[in-house]
Amino acid sequence: MRFGVVVFPGSNCDHDAWFAVRQNLGQQAEFVWHDSERLGNLDAIILPGGFSYGDYLRCGAIAKFSPVMRAVKKFAADGGLVLGICNGFQILVEASLLPGALLRNRGLKFICRELRLRTETTDSPFTGAAEKGQLLRVPIAHGEGCYIADERTLDELEAEDRVVFRYLDNPNGSERDIAGILNRERNVMGMMPHPERASDPLMGSTDGLVVFRSMVSALALQL
Amino acid sequence: MTTITPDLIATHQLTEAEYDKIVRILGREPSYTELGIFSVMWSEHCSYKSSRLHLRKLPTRGKYVVQGPGENAGIVDIGSGYVAAFKIESHNHPSFIEPFQGAATGVGGILRDIFTMGARPIAVMDALRFGHIDDPGNGRRNRRILEGVVSGIAHYGNCFGVPTVGGECVFESCYNGNPLVNVFALGVAKRNEIFYARAAGIGNPVIYVGAKTGRDGIHGASMASAEFTEESKQKRPNVQVGDPFLEKLLLEACLEAMQTGAIVGIQDMGAAGLTCSTCEMGSRGGTGIEIELDRVPQRESGMSPYEIMLSESQERMLLVAEKGRESEIVRVFKKWGLDAVTVGSVTPDGLLRVKHHGETVAEIPNQQLADSAPLYDRPHTLPPRTAPIEGPEFASKDLVGDLERLLASGDVCSKRWIWEQYDYQVRTNTLAGPGADAAILRLKETGESLAMALDGNARYCYLSPREGTRLIVAECCRNLAVAGAEPVGATNNLNFGNPERPEVMAQLVESIEGMAEACRHFDVPITGGNVSLYNETLGEGIWPTPVIGVVGRIKTAAPVTITFKSPDREILLVGGLGRCDLRRFGGTQYAKVVLKDLWGLSPELDLDYEKRAQAAVRDIVRAGLAESAHDLSDGGLAVALAECSFGGVGCSVDLAQALGGVTELRPEFLLFHEGPSRVLISTAQAEKVEAIASRYNVESPRIGVTTKDRLRIRRGGDTLIDVGVLQLRDIWEQALEKLLEHGHV
Numbered sequence: 001m002r003f004g005v006v007v008f009p010g011s012n013c014d015h016d017a018w019f020a021v022r023q024n025l026g027q028q029a030e031f032v033w034h035d036s037e038r039l040g041n042l043d044a045i046i047l048p049g050g051f052s053y054g055d056y057l058r059c060g061a062i063a064k065f066s067p068v069m070r071a072v073k074k075f076a077a078d079g080g081l082v083l084g085i086c087n088g089f090q091i092l093v094e095a096s097l098l099p100g101a102l103l104r105n106r107g108l109k110f111i112c113r114e115l116r117l118r119t120e121t122t123d124s125p126f127t128g129a130a131e132k133g134q135l136l137r138v139p140i141a142h143g144e145g146c147y148i149a150d151e152r153t154l155d156e157l158e159a160e161d162r163v164v165f166r167y168l169d170n171p172n173g174s175e176r177d178i179a180g181i182l183n184r185e186r187n188v189m190g191m192m193p194h195p196e197r198a199s200d201p202l203m204g205s206t207d208g209l210v211v212f213r214s215m216v217s218a219l220a221l222q223l
Numbered sequence: 224m225t226t227i228t229p230d231l232i233a234t235h236q237l238t239e240a241e242y243d244k245i246v247r248i249l250g251r252e253p254s255y256t257e258l259g260i261f262s263v264m265w266s267e268h269c270s271y272k273s274s275r276l277h278l279r280k281l282p283t284r285g286k287y288v289v290q291g292p293g294e295n296a297g298i299v300d301i302g303s304g305y306v307a308a309f310k311i312e313s314h315n316h317p318s319f320i321e322p323f324q325g326a327a328t329g330v331g332g333i334l335r336d337i338f339t340m341g342a343r344p345i346a347v348m349d350a351l352r353f354g355h356i357d358d359p360g361n362g363r364r365n366r367r368i369l370e371g372v373v374s375g376i377a378h379y380g381n382c383f384g385v386p387t388v389g390g391e392c393v394f395e396s397c398y399n400g401n402p403l404v405n406v407f408a409l410g411v412a413k414r415n416e417i418f419y420a421r422a423a424g425i426g427n428p429v430i431y432v433g434a435k436t437g438r439d440g441i442h443g444a445s446m447a448s449a450e451f452t453e454e455s456k457q458k459r460p461n462v463q464v465g466d467p468f469l470e471k472l473l474l475e476a477c478l479e480a481m482q483t484g485a486i487v488g489i490q491d492m493g494a495a496g497l498t499c500s501t502c503e504m505g506s507r508g509g510t511g512i513e514i515e516l517d518r519v520p521q522r523e524s525g526m527s528p529y530e531i532m533l534s535e536s537q538e539r540m541l542l543v544a545e546k547g548r549e550s551e552i553v554r555v556f557k558k559w560g561l562d563a564v565t566v567g568s569v570t571p572d573g574l575l576r577v578k579h580h581g582e583t584v585a586e587i588p589n590q591q592l593a594d595s596a597p598l599y600d601r602p603h604t605l606p607p608r609t610a611p612i613e614g615p616e617f618a619s620k621d622l623v624g625d626l627e628r629l630l631a632s633g634d635v636c637s638k639r640w641i642w643e644q645y646d647y648q649v650r651t652n653t654l655a656g657p658g659a660d661a662a663i664l665r666l667k668e669t670g671e672s673l674a675m676a677l678d679g680n681a682r683y684c685y686l687s688p689r690e691g692t693r694l695i696v697a698e699c700c701r702n703l704a705v706a707g708a709e710p711v712g713a714t715n716n717l718n719f720g721n722p723e724r725p726e727v728m729a730q731l732v733e734s735i736e737g738m739a740e741a742c743r744h745f746d747v748p749i750t751g752g753n754v755s756l757y758n759e760t761l762g763e764g765i766w767p768t769p770v771i772g773v774v775g776r777i778k779t780a781a782p783v784t785i786t787f788k789s790p791d792r793e794i795l796l797v798g799g800l801g802r803c804d805l806r807r808f809g810g811t812q813y814a815k816v817v818l819k820d821l822w823g824l825s826p827e828l829d830l831d832y833e834k835r836a837q838a839a840v841r842d843i844v845r846a847g848l849a850e851s852a853h854d855l856s857d858g859g860l861a862v863a864l865a866e867c868s869f870g871g872v873g874c875s876v877d878l879a880q881a882l883g884g885v886t887e888l889r890p891e892f893l894l895f896h897e898g899p900s901r902v903l904i905s906t907a908q909a910e911k912v913e914a915i916a917s918r919y920n921v922e923s924p925r926i927g928v929t930t931k932d933r934l935r936i937r938r939g940g941d942t943l944i945d946v947g948v949l950q951l952r953d954i955w956e957q958a959l960e961k962l963l964e965h966g967h968v
Contacts, residue, residue: 009560010468012384016651019667049649051382054468110377112646141381141646197648202665202781 001219004032004042006072006088008063013049013086013196020196021046025212034066043219044081045072047088049141049194059102059144060090069095081125081215082188086142089180089190098183098190099157100149106173110143114205116168117179117193121161124182125218126189126211136207138193140171145192147174147181157181165191225255235262241597248591256528256577257585261592263442263495263533264502267756270596273722274754277732280739285748287711295336295420295490296410297750299712301776303669306417308342309409311350311677311716311772313755318404321462322371326404327379328465331537333408334383335491338474339540341418341481342410345652346664347380348677349390349406350716350770351641354399356633361399362966368402370963376406377644382467383474386653387645388662390677394633397681400760405716405753407677407772411666418481420490422504422512422543422569427487429501429512429567430549432556433473433539437522439463440496440535469538469561476559477540483555485548492539498532500541501567502575506593508543513576514567516584528577528584543569603728610686614805614814614822619891622861623946625817627954629858629895630865631968632816636958655782660854661706665779672779674708679770682810683825688730688767689737691810691825696741697833697899698856699773704837705852705902706782707844708775710745715752715771720764722756730767731756738769744830745837747773783844785853786870787929792850793909794874794929796860797843798836799922800881801898802827803888812858813895826898832921836900839919846915848908855901861894861936861944863903865951868934873948876927879939890943894936905929 003021007014014031021029032039034052039045053062063069069091076082076097084092092098105111119127119134130136149157154175157163165180172192180191195208225231232242235258245253245261253261263269271278283291289306290298296310314329330347337344351372354365369392380387385408422429440463480486488508490500497519505512516531526534544552549565556563570576575592577585619625629635642657654672655663661676678699683691700710715738720727742749758765787794808814809823843849855863864874878893888896906912909925916923927936934951936944954968961968 009472010382012382012471012649016649019651023667050384051468051471054382054466056468109374110381110644110646112648113643139648141648143381194648197651200651202654202779203648203651 001027001043001216003029003044005046006032008034008052010052010054011048011050017046017048017196020199024199034068037067039071047084047091049086060094063091064095076188084190092190097188099153102144103146104144111171112141114139117165120163124186126214129214130210137205138198138208140193145172147178259529259533260498264592265596272597273599273601277735281749282743283748288748292751295339304414305669306414308337308340310751311407311714312753314404315755317462322368323375324464326372326375328463329404329406330379331465331470332493333406337408337410339489339491341416342412344385344408344410346409347385347387350677351392352398352403355394356962357967373641379467381646383471384649386647386649388647388656392638397765401758401765403718405770418489420504421488422508422510425571427543427546427569428549428565430542431566432563435520435522436534437536441533463535463537465537472559476556480552480555483551485545485551487543489542496535502589502592505589511570511572511574513570516579518566520562528579601728602725603732604725605729606726611822614809622943626861629816630955631958635858637956640959661702663782672777674703674706674775676702677772681766681768685766686810687825688733692734692737692769693741694828695771699771700745701854703775704841705854708777710747710773710775712750713747713773717754718768719756720759734769783849783852787867787872787905788850790929792905792929793925794927795904795923796926797923798901803892803896811897828899833900835919836921839916839921840902842915843912848906848912849904851905853903859895859897868948869952873930873933874927875930875935877937881924881926
């Protein structure tokens with residue numbers, strides 16, 4: 001499988017995602033520059049963590065206007081798998097590929113911490129290889145990860161089984177402990193925690209690998 | 224044109240003799256711009272005029288050293304064709320005036336020092352010192368400074384994408400008006416792709432890249448070279464404003480531009496900005512540099528040559544390119560959305576020539592400007608002691624209570640509140656991060672790892688600058704030994720008061736000599752560093768505060784951590800119980816926290832024994848025998864045992880046997896003395912651990928076993944400590960947050 005990792009000016013987890021896919025997963029990965037208008041022959045797209053465009057204005061608010069995001073939108077509309085991690089999640093929300101918004105953490109401080117997530121659905125190409133209810137140890141590292149949406153949207157997310165991960169100990173004030181969600185078509189996922197940081201035994205946890213493994217399995221089925 | 228008056232010379236902090244030297248060098252009176260240029264280059268901060276003479280005593284060579292002091296950072300060989308570039312820098316004065324930006328730009332400055340050498344930064348550590356945050360008078364301000372500094376470091380490092388992996392945070396009253404912010408950074412490069420700050424090749428273009436120049440930070444270097452007074456707050460405009468996003472772009476653009484092969488030399492614009500980068504590059508290359516200020520990208524209109532040359536605007540670099548290949552470089556910087564403008568060229572005449580609107584506004588011999596700065600052998604005489612040599616009589620009524628107070632004290636308590644604000648994992652190399660004795664970073668490039676630690680202890684150095692500094696070097700190396708690492712190089716940050724006072728100068732000299740002795744003994748060369756003097760506010764100086772950062776190499780493996788892993792393991796105290804008497808107890812945390820006192824001498828260090836103990840520990844850890852390992856430092860044995868228990872597995876320790884017949888160690892000393900050369904190891908293979916220790920002729924008494932969930936320490940039939948582990952852990956974990964919220968625990 002060929003994963004594309006988008007590099008915005010200010011992305012800083014791009015290499016980590018690339019490394020997890022290449023070294024820990026054993027799949028192909030390449031970088032996609034932010035002003036690329038075409039994605040080329042890729043099977044999945046990762047929007048990595050970092051501070052795209054310095055997070056000026058609002059996290060992800062400028063990235064959504066970059067040329068590559070037009071291509072990503074088209075890729076998603078055609079059913080391609082798009083995974084947004086941390087800043088990538090923020091960009092997906094700003095680009096309206098996912099509903100809701102991400103605000104500053106309730107404690108107003110950046111938090112870097114390993115914590116536990118509960119897998120809420122396995123009916124997705126990002127968690128197909130996981131068990132429902134499976135607990136994952138995955139770190140977070142963000143200042144603006146408090147997920148909010150209006151009640152109707154939140155109810156809809158729950159009703160449609162689109163909440164993928166929930167925090168066991170909510171670190172940032174997210175509504176209903178939400179850590180990751182899907183779009184309606186279930187081919188776009190955004191999550192604040194960093195699965196690429198939990199993909200290598202040396203880093204203390206390999207629980208994040210299940211996300212990438214699920215993507216590979218889902219793609220294999222498509223082919 | 225501004226006339227040079229004695230007053231003007233004085234406000235530039237130049238002495239009459241220094242001014243006369245300028246006139247001799249130029250063969251005429253300087254222009255206003257030239258006066259400004261000399262004043263920053265000859266400031267204490269840039270010229271090390273008070274310390275240079277003594278810094279020469281430090282060992283700077285070793286089998287791993289590729290580049291010693293004198294460049295932007297020191298470089299050591301780390302194998303497989305790779306090198307590590309690392310250095311520490313202070314940003315003390317700016318952090319007091321404006322904590323957030325002061326600390327943020329401190330991080331930015333040291334990161335540029337690293338990547339200007341072609342090395343990608345992979346780790347940052349910070350040594351922070353503040354006044355007490357529970358001080359009734361200054362506590363509120365000290366808390367505000369701490370919060371600002373921490374969020375400034377987080378802001379810059381997190382956005383830039385470098386993990387902040389360790390450091391220390393200490394509180395003493397002497398930092399009330401003068402906090403210390405020392406930032407260490409380390410980067411990795413290929414050995415054959417190191418870049419130096421040298422201007423070579425006559426006619427080669429000099430290219431300015433990065434942020435535009437504004438009026439911020441003018442005379443920052445001179446500010447850092449003077450004491451604080453009531454007026455210092457008005458110097459807030461002297462503090463620069465950082466933009467980590469721009470720095471991240473600058474990093475990527477520089478590393479990519481270096482790959483073109485068109486860059487001859489490169490230097491960041493840090494202290495003294497354009498002035499320092501031009502004259503130092505010319506001086507190192509034995510060349511001249513001519514620049515036209517009209518071409519310098521400017522953020523504000525109407526800037527004078529003086530302002531442009533002295534601006535300390537952040538995120539700027541100066542590079543020399545091969546003539547004819549400018550476009551290759553410009554293309555890379557354009558890709559990253561950055562300015563790259565040719566502002567001048569390398570000349571054969573050895574002069575720094577600055578033009579403005581075509582007119583020459585400064586013309587100074589590079590070599591003399593950079594290297595002929597005044598050199599002072601300032602008088603240094605140790606003053607009569609201010610701390611008493613003999614300590615008070617005391618006897619504890621509640622050893623558990625004492626331990627709890629220590630664990631809740633600012634120096635000893637968990638610093639989680641601080642380090643959770645730092646992204647300590649980005650780049651996915653952090654095998655051991657904040658809270659560990661040493662940070663460990665794996666190198667994806669080589670398959671090896673690097674361990675690094677940062678240490679200081681001003682209490683010891685106040686009591687005895689020479690011995691205290693030796694202890695710091697020992698502790699830093701010991702932290703590396705606990706990680707199984709062999710030290711390969713070190714960097715130092717010397718934070719002292721006003722060197723024009725003989726007693727402060729004496730502290731500096733003693734400290735440097737102690738450092739030199741210990742570094743030689745442990746075979747750890749100093750590859751660079753920073754000297755920060757004039758750390759005084761309203762005539763009140765800080766305690767002598769040398770900080771040292773040591774880097775070592777190890778094989779990549781899951782690290783041995785501090786906490787006990789499972790019950791029923793033997794606990795060995797490699798190095799033994801150590802020695803202590805009342806005098807040697809006066810600098811301990813117990814004396815500070817429980818007795819609120821300070822007296823006597825620093826703990827006693829036997830360099831030879833320390834080295835053997837470290838070698839033994841290194842071998843034990845490398846042999847995979849240690850399930851946990853933790854070095855004894857602040858708070859001594861009891862605090863170390865408590866910290867080892869915070870994973871939830873406790874211990875039952877009996878010190879009677881280890882003591883043998885020795886009874887002079889009273890319980891307070893036994894539990895809380897801070898004698899060096901000691902490491903706690905828990906193991907399932909005690910005999911093998913003992914065999915290694917005895918091979919080095921190092922004591923390794925078995926002092927107890929790991930248990931379920933209590934911390935029990937006794938001496939024969941005498942129970943000294945018996946308390947639940949979780950109760951202790953809560954105190955230790957929550958103390959800093961409570962101190963910050965309420966001003967008390």
